[in-house]
Amino acid sequence: MSSRITAEEVRELALLARLRLSDGEVAAMTDNLGAILEYVDALRALDTAAVEPMTHAVPFDCPTRPDEVKPSLALDDALANAPRRDGSFFQVPRIVPGPGGDSEGGAG
Amino acid sequence: MIDVRGATAVAIADGVRAGKWLARDVAEQYLDRIARLDGALGCYLLVDAEGARRRADAVDAARKAGRDPGALAGVPLGFKDIFCTRGIETTCASKVLRGFVPPYESTVTARLGAAGGVMLGKLNMDEFAMGSSNENSSVKPVRNPWSREHVPGGSSGGSAASIAASLCAGSIGTDTGGSIRQPAALCGVVGVKPTYGRVSRYGVIAFASSLDHPGTFGRTVEDGAALLEVMAGADPLDATSIPAPVGRYRAAARAGREGSEPLKGVRLGVPDEYFQPGMDAEVEAAVRAALDELARAGASIVKVSLPHTKYAIATYYLVCTAEASSNLARYDGIRYGLRAADARSLEELYTSTRGEGFGAEPKRRIMLGAYVLRAGYYEAYYGKALRARRKLADDFTAAFAGCDAIVTPTSPVPAFKFGERMGDPLQMYLADVLTVAPNLAGIPALSQPCGFTRAGLPIGLQTIGPALGEEICFRVAGAYEARTKWHERLPPEGAS
Numbered sequence: 001m002s003s004r005i006t007a008e009e010v011r012e013l014a015l016l017a018r019l020r021l022s023d024g025e026v027a028a029m030t031d032n033l034g035a036i037l038e039y040v041d042a043l044r045a046l047d048t049a050a051v052e053p054m055t056h057a058v059p060f061d062c063p064t065r066p067d068e069v070k071p072s073l074a075l076d077d078a079l080a081n082a083p084r085r086d087g088s089f090f091q092v093p094r095i096v097p098g099p100g101g102d103s104e105g106g107a108g
Numbered sequence: 109m110i111d112v113r114g115a116t117a118v119a120i121a122d123g124v125r126a127g128k129w130l131a132r133d134v135a136e137q138y139l140d141r142i143a144r145l146d147g148a149l150g151c152y153l154l155v156d157a158e159g160a161r162r163r164a165d166a167v168d169a170a171r172k173a174g175r176d177p178g179a180l181a182g183v184p185l186g187f188k189d190i191f192c193t194r195g196i197e198t199t200c201a202s203k204v205l206r207g208f209v210p211p212y213e214s215t216v217t218a219r220l221g222a223a224g225g226v227m228l229g230k231l232n233m234d235e236f237a238m239g240s241s242n243e244n245s246s247v248k249p250v251r252n253p254w255s256r257e258h259v260p261g262g263s264s265g266g267s268a269a270s271i272a273a274s275l276c277a278g279s280i281g282t283d284t285g286g287s288i289r290q291p292a293a294l295c296g297v298v299g300v301k302p303t304y305g306r307v308s309r310y311g312v313i314a315f316a317s318s319l320d321h322p323g324t325f326g327r328t329v330e331d332g333a334a335l336l337e338v339m340a341g342a343d344p345l346d347a348t349s350i351p352a353p354v355g356r357y358r359a360a361a362r363a364g365r366e367g368s369e370p371l372k373g374v375r376l377g378v379p380d381e382y383f384q385p386g387m388d389a390e391v392e393a394a395v396r397a398a399l400d401e402l403a404r405a406g407a408s409i410v411k412v413s414l415p416h417t418k419y420a421i422a423t424y425y426l427v428c429t430a431e432a433s434s435n436l437a438r439y440d441g442i443r444y445g446l447r448a449a450d451a452r453s454l455e456e457l458y459t460s461t462r463g464e465g466f467g468a469e470p471k472r473r474i475m476l477g478a479y480v481l482r483a484g485y486y487e488a489y490y491g492k493a494l495r496a497r498r499k500l501a502d503d504f505t506a507a508f509a510g511c512d513a514i515v516t517p518t519s520p521v522p523a524f525k526f527g528e529r530m531g532d533p534l535q536m537y538l539a540d541v542l543t544v545a546p547n548l549a550g551i552p553a554l555s556q557p558c559g560f561t562r563a564g565l566p567i568g569l570q571t572i573g574p575a576l577g578e579e580i581c582f583r584v585a586g587a588y589e590a591r592t593k594w595h596e597r598l599p600p601e602g603a604s
Contacts, residue, residue, distance in 0.1 A: 057550020
């Protein structure tokens, strides 16, 4: 539909964004993103040469506070939503390949 | 006993504070309405009946003990499910957060509770606040109480519809590009988006941090003002919150009702750019009639120009998707929320969790945001949008040199039907054409009802003020409301 973005670029982008997309999703995304990118191209007509970028609606100086120790979340509260927990840790699949294969003992 | 159908938050608080009725009885009436009517509307994702009774009893106990039960004593409230509530599931209507029980409370909901507000439950929304129709909820759509074939608007659709249907007396939502004002317009209620930083974002699940504005929904202008007065103000937990003192919003809303010309000396700007071809003729007629009414209330109507309006949607979708792609990177299946089963590597855990957990619209925005932030494209897209954003903000600064507030339609069209725009994301984005610019500029804006189409669908009037100009918005809106009866109309109960 549009030449603004190809299915190959969409697959590459999905990898960067850590999103698994089905073939159907890739096709729809290619069309949708193409149409949206074409629409936003209208901005090219706007002269912004002398304009400072505006990152924030309200100008503010990063406020500072006294560096004091205050109570924070209790360990059990912080871990209460963990999909998998091992004692005081969030448990994840093995990251470094083990001696006997790529992921044994992983998701555990 | 008060009939809660159509009741205002202010009337409920006054009655509870005066001991005319018990907060518990009021809460029971709303819980009963939700049980009878919400099955057909889908406003609530979670009803916390037991907690609501406990909170209402605490308000009644405080009053009996002679303590001040708070400015919002006994007012039944609904919270958009984007506000973290300690110990109560908060999902943003997303599969990726199903089962997430926050270990902390958002500043906004904590303040409303401390003022005697009684939370009834968590309200439905577009997933991660991305959408203009509520069709992007991963759980169920919200139906418009005025016509069930029509969308309630979005993303805060549950917050708007629950007010229209009297399933709570006050509600809160977030507005990143119109997500409070557009559903308020489509559901015929008052929706208020204050100045950026006026209300703390602590505990509000982030979509686009430089554009996210928590705000209020109510049946009347004063209800919106009463909630905002409690919610607003500096918060040490949000570095972007504004330290300036909170305005007297309720007094401003009431000032609009006084005398025959309550807006004498007020200059209201009307920008041609907000009345463009494609606008629904009934919407335009209702808004033009509202401007005549405001003139009769003493305001002088002046022409203003916001010349960069045509760039607003493009600018908005570049900025908000860039920020969303960064903010949504945190949903990785490690610390909370969904984790895909059987992932054999960390890489696979991430991609499967996110692939399964996000719906089509968050995926689209993550992808677009990742695209515009990529090395090589960053300057052409994101950098360009940040510069266009300043031009749009400068438009408002220039316009406010010649007027005190700007009045426009909120949405160019009344509520549309389910499915009508879902096939074309760009058409859905264009639903926000009249609401995104105040978010980019960070200035306050509210929507209130100003009429109905022949088919019986509500029409919204938008009032935009300068930074920290909430009071002038409330004054103008209060004056209009005092002279009209649109806000008194109630949607049909039961089948429609």
